[in-house]
Amino acid sequence: MKTEIVVSGVGGQGVLLLAETLGTAAVLSGLDVRVSEIHGMAQRGGSVVCHIRMGEKIYSPTVMEGQADAIVALEPLEALRVIRYASEKTTVLMNTRPIAPAIVVMGAAKYPDMEVILDAIRRFTTDIIEVDAVEIAEKAGSPIAANMVMLGALASTGKLPTPKENVEKAIENLVPERYKEINIKAFQMGMEAAKKQST
């Protein structure tokens, strides 16, 4: 059994931290894991994609088209940008808060309507969980913790092979002391929010 996850977002949103947290949780659970990241030029406010694959024995660090169990998108457009990894079996967890790319701000392109984005995603999978992660993160103490809200939402789907405690332990391992509380809270609130939606 393998669990394959694609995390996408915009540089600065904490995509890498989310992915590393999942990887750490996997190691804490005694699983093999690969987390694939892109650094450097690709991080300056551009699209960022991470692949996480965990299971008993993992080879490839990247997910094959159509094979993701879950896509966690910290921004709607970025959900669509990685949708080739989705198929009917995929749960798409999407932070609904849009961030306009520079080209949209300059008026040279239009940000698609949310319904258009959702329709495009539905061509691949109808299992979509929408989360206003920024709002929830603000309630937890800081909008920057939106990534942890989305991680919580992912944990609530039951698709992770790692127990929730190990994810929390991973957060504690990786987040600086003074932000721990906010991040754990954001994670838990994300779990709650997604649970409500899927029931």
Added chain:
Amino acid sequence: MPKPQLILRDAPGETHLLLGNEAIARGIIEAGVGVMATYPGTPSSEIADTLSAVAKDAGLYMEYSTNEIVATEVAAGAAMSGVRSAVAMKHVGLNVAADAFMTLAYTGVRAGMLVVSADDPYAFSSQNEQDNRRYALLSGVPMLEPSNPQEAKDMVLHGLELSESLELPCLMRTTTRVNHVRGPVKFGAIRKPKLEGGFLKDVQRFVMVPAHARVRHRVLLEKMRAAKDLSESSPYNRVVREGTELGIITSGAAYNYVMDAVEAMKVDAGVLKLGMTHPLPERLIGEFASQFDEVLVVEELEPYLETQTRSIAKEYAPKTKIYGKLNAELLPRLEELSTALVVQALSRLLGRETPVNFEEINQKYREATRRLPPRPPVMCPGCPHRASFYAIKKATGRKVVCTTDIGCYALGIQPPLRVGDALICMGASLGLACGISKATNSRTVAVVGDSTFFHAAIPGLINAAYNKHKITVAVLDNETTAMTGDQPHPGTGITGMGVPGKRILIEEVAKACGADYVKVVNPFNLKEATETFKEALQVDGVSVVVFRQPCRLLVVRKARKEGKKLPVAVVTDDCTNCKTCIEDFGCPAFYIKDGAILIDPLLCTGCMVCVQVCPYGAIKAERREAE
């Protein structure tokens, strides 16, 4: 546990999640390397950065050298003196280091020396996709290719041993999908670094005048024969999967895709995994190939293994057909591989359906994303380069050719700034500007960053002054090496050991190089920066303007650490909706909502350059309220 403590943990047997580059750093510590040198470059940077953070505690010496050839020479000097050393760089860095690297194969070393070359298939963060395995062929040194973080760590130790047994530097060739992949890594024991050696003089060996070089060339060929024997019996060259239907030969990151693709396609394939890929184990490859009618060679970028496998097969397995990139073009020579690409190659070779309909997915994907606005990387809000480019744009009126260079400022080519007409490699902005100015008989601007200036621009500047070229150099000095993760450089005066070194000032270097005009400006003072640059363009001869203002990420980090709040810019009612701020300047903190121009306070870092850009004085600086 914080990373530095984790990396130094003396706990053999423990398993931790490490980035490939952290794993390499851990290997360097376990191997007791005494001297580490580097010039940062994606995807190699975190190797040395990880070591820089722990060097003092680990008891090893670590330096950020001015460029890759200097780094290689520093490491070579240490290894010649009996101290284990390592040097890390990105693939194009080895071009810079090549002059030293090639002849180092003649002199060889006394203690182990590891040269890590991090290649970047797909050029995620690079100017080309060159395959540095060919440097092993060219130079004759042994080469290792890891497939994952664990192997990367283990191969550091193995590589240093190889290096010592052959008295040659060992090349370790990684790729982005090894350097920037995290995986579990089992720690080994840490060997105390040996920092003190002694240089035993041996003129015939270490002084490469022609008479000695000819002798050492012969020695190198002998060592290569010995290396080939080591390769035949290397624990990293082995059949990892038995099968009868097809033989697959692979190495590096490609091996991972092979294992998944073979499973996905349910092929009864034998897989020969090569970890020591120079010199190649001819007998092993030949005997493996001879067991199959067909062999598929799976590797990234150039057909390095394939060409050699074909000539080996001629002797050992003349009836076996070898497939890959050359024969039937089953695999691409461009970009990086993936499981999907290997699955499709297997499908075409064996005439079997793929488990996933890639064509359908791609078609659906193209339709779904037809109107998806792209999101390329941009310069950060408050980036000093944006202000510098704005000043350059205003001063030149866009009528001057501007060559540019490697760094965050390469992003200046994007609209609305669009400064940058040619870029090829580190430091090339100056030489190119000289040639363009000569050929067009007009003043040409060269844009270069601070770290790049020290790395490779100085000979170009001297050349310009000496040959009286009409160029104006804009040095965008953000007081760090920003693109690769804020490494220090000579202009910062801080060393890799985290202690003060000597600070070298760019303006003083420029003067000493013979520039006729040198001025330092603060790009956040737009008017002064623009006027100065205009003046520099009028100089008869070589003019240099240093735009000095720290990288905004550093400023934000510092403010956060000190608990200070940076101011925020706010658009007032005086806004006429002219959009100069967005269409001419383009700070990403701006957005439009219901027709109104607004600034996102979460993104704004308070540089207050937009305040100077707005022709109507409609943007005001405000104090940020405490959260």
